[in-house]
Amino acid sequence: MDETKQAVTVDREIDLKGEVCPYTFVKSKLALEEMLAGQVLRIIVDHVPATRNVPRSMENEGNEVIGISQINNSDWQILVRKRE
Amino acid sequence: MFGFTEEEVKRYSRHIILKEVGGTGQRKLREARVLVVGVGGLGSPASYYLAAAGVGTIGIVDSDFVELSNLQRQILHRTDDIGRQKTESGAERLHALNPGVSVVKHAVKLSKDNVTDIIGAYDVIIDGVDNFAARYLLNDACFFQKKPLVEAGVLQFLGQIMTIVPGQGPCYRCVFPEPPPPGSVPSCQEAGILGAVPGVLGTLQAAEALKLILGIGKPLIGRIIIYEALSGSFREVRFNPNPRCPLCGERPTIAELTEYPFECGVQQGADNFTVNER
Ligand SMILES: [Zn+2]
Numbered sequence: 207m208d209e210t211k212q213a214v215t216v217d218r219e220i221d222l223k224g225e226v227c228p229y230t231f232v233k234s235k236l237a238l239e240e241m242l243a244g245q246v247l248r249i250i251v252d253h254v255p256a257t258r259n260v261p262r263s264m265e266n267e268g269n270e271v272i273g274i275s276q277i278n279n280s281d282w283q284i285l286v287r288k289r290e
Numbered sequence: 291m292f293g294f295t296e297e298e299v300k301r302y303s304r305h306i307i308l309k310e311v312g313g314t315g316q317r318k319l320r321e322a323r324v325l326v327v328g329v330g331g332l333g334s335p336a337s338y339y340l341a342a343a344g345v346g347t348i349g350i351v352d353s354d355f356v357e358l359s360n361l362q363r364q365i366l367h368r369t370d371d372i373g374r375q376k377t378e379s380g381a382e383r384l385h386a387l388n389p390g391v392s393v394v395k396h397a398v399k400l401s402k403d404n405v406t407d408i409i410g411a412y413d414v415i416i417d418g419v420d421n422f423a424a425r426y427l428l429n430d431a432c433f434f435q436k437k438p439l440v441e442a443g444v445l446q447f448l449g450q451i452m453t454i455v456p457g458q459g460p461c462y463r464c465v466f467p468e469p470p471p472p473g474s475v476p477s478c479q480e481a482g483i484l485g486a487v488p489g490v491l492g493t494l495q496a497a498e499a500l501k502l503i504l505g506i507g508k509p510l511i512g513r514i515i516i517y518e519a520l521s522g523s524f525r526e527v528r529f530n531p532n533p534r535c536p537l538c539g540e541r542p543t544i545a546e547l548t549e550y551p552f553e554c555g556v557q558q559g560a561d562n563f564t565v566n567e568r
Contacts, residue, residue, distance in 0.1 A: 232303045236292040236313045267309050 214272055214285060217245035223252045223281060230256035231263045234286070238269065241288050246272065249284040257282045293317065298390065302344055310506045316344060322503040325349040325412035327400060327428055329380040331488030332442055332495060333418030334366035339496035341384040341391050345503070348384060348391055349412055352376040353399040363485030400424045402547035405431040414499045417441045418492065422469035423550045429454065429462040430547055433537055438509075440498045442491045447484050447519040449491035452510050453498050456538070459511035464532035464539075469550050487519050 220237045222230050234249050241247060249260060261271040264286045272285040291299060292313040305311045305319075322345050326337040329352045340348050356364075356371045356379055364376075371379035377395040384393045396408055400419070405427055409415055415437050417428050425443070432439040433456050441462055442451040454461050494515065501507045514527045536543045 228303055228307055229300070232299060232306050233291060235306060236294070236299065239313045240292055263307070 214246050216248040217241060219248040219250065221250045223250060225251070226253045227256055227259050231260050234260055234264070238286065238288050243288050243290045245288050247286045247288070249286065251282050251284065252280045257284065260284055305343070311504060315504045318503055319344045319500070320346040323347040323349070323412045324414045324416065324499050325351065325409060326416045326418055327351045327424065328418035328420065329366055329376050330360065330418060330420060331363040331444060331483065332492040333416065334364045335489050335492035336416050336418060336495045337380065337384060338366060338387065339493060340499065341388045343500055344388065344390065346391060347394060349394040349396055350377050350380050351396040351398065351400060351408060352380070353397055363483060363488050365489065400427055402427060402549050405547065406435060409435055409437055412437065414502050415439045416495050416499055426469055426550055427547060430537060430544060432456065433461055438502050440495045442495050444483055444488045444491055446481050447487060449487045449517040450514050451491055451494050452514045455509065455511055460529055460531040461535060461538045463537040464535040465529060467536050472551060484519055487517070490517055
């Protein structure tokens with residue numbers, strides 16, 4: 207996971223610290239809808255269940271989850287590539 | 291975010307989550323204009339769900355005043371509203387549910403002189419009327435104006451719904467070419483109605499209108515869904531456009547709007563469908 211994180215270019219970042227489900231997904235989805243196919247969204251969350259729920263929902267909609275990783279004591283990043 | 295306020299993101303989150311809706315669909319709903327003709331048994335739940343869904347502009351047409359006997363099924367109005375114009379109490383209730391939608395009040399009786407103007411400003415029309423005159427007038431006007439019409443009727447324990455999109459399938463007259471002779475069908479006052487039946491059908495009408503706006507799923511074009519509350523069953527009757535339809539057939543005889551005498555009621559039963567059932 208960590209090596210792919212280095213390889214991708216992030217096109218947009220969204221800070222969802224303090225948000226809980228389902229708004230973590232709702233807001234990520236809205237952000238992704240404004241982006242172009244193939245672009246990468248970096249989502250920062252501190253709500254642990256979101257690290258499972260957001261990727262699952264993103265994949266359900268046909269997007270590619272590139273990686274999920276903890277970036278510090280409280281925060282995670284989720285990298286999603288918008289479906290073509 | 292995506293042109294939504296924080297409040298809108300939360301209010302519509304369960305829509306936005308849906309793959310078929312999303313922020314794009316929710317924006318379509320906000321830009322949409324839906325006309326609900328009659329805010330009675332059908333129009334109450336229909337308009338309420340449209341407001342809840344965030345349909346940006348909802349027109350309501352009704353010339354009646356709230357009566358005590360309405361409240362058994364017309365859930366948009368309350369006991370305190372008795373004596374008020376239905377468009378007034380209706381608009382107030384829709385605003386209370388969702389201050390973000392605008393409600394246009396048309397406190398008029400639909401006639402051949404005003405129907406074209408009224409429907410002209412809307413994308414989808416919901417038929418929630420209780421009489422043949424308005425039902426045929428609305429069907430014909432929507433056909434001439436090429437407006438999608440979500441048609442429903444209820445009587446006693448029965449309800450039926452169909453969606454009419456001009457040029458894409460049959461119209462109401464394909465199935466029921468003319469209103470029945472006066473007095474041949476019991477009126478709703480005489481026949482009675484289980485209040486929850488228009489609740490079911492009005493809710494289905496809202497769902498159909500939302501599908502049309504979002505461009506998702508299969509509208510009920512050329513399909514009548516019949517709900518029979520006593521047996522608890524839904525059935526679907528499919529039918530084709532009727533080449534002998536007086537409105538949309540090969541040799542139409544109706545070239546302009548006509549007004550039938552006011553007669554309360556709705557046509558029911560599959561007998562009528564056998565001619566062109568497919
Ligand atoms: Zn027809």
